[in-house]
Amino acid sequence: MSNNPAGAVSGKVTDTQAEPLPGATIKLSGVNNPAPTRMAVSDAGGRYHFPGVEPGGYEIVVQMEGFSTFTDRNVRVTIDHTTVVNAVLSPAHMG
DSSP states (O other): OOSSOOEEEEEEEEETTSOBOTTOEEEEEESSSOOOOEEEEOOTTSEEEEEEEOSEEEEEEEEOTTBOOEEEEEEEEOTTOEEEOOEEEOBOOOO
16 A cells, blocks of 8 residues: 555547557646656557556646647546546648
């Protein structure tokens, strides 16, 4: 049992056709809390997971070359709960 109560954040990164996007960069940053920014990269199935996240408010930014950036500034993490944030990335408009 951990002395630091924590939650987790996980989800899936897909394109607008619901196809998984491996290799996307996911940044988890604290909003009005001092939690350090954490980074992950989506796996072959487009999935990512941040374990051991302190409770509080967070922002998630998902980026991948050739796609528009996904941002969710209203991520709430609570103790012993996995907050799911799925990101759908649209193709970036070239030109």
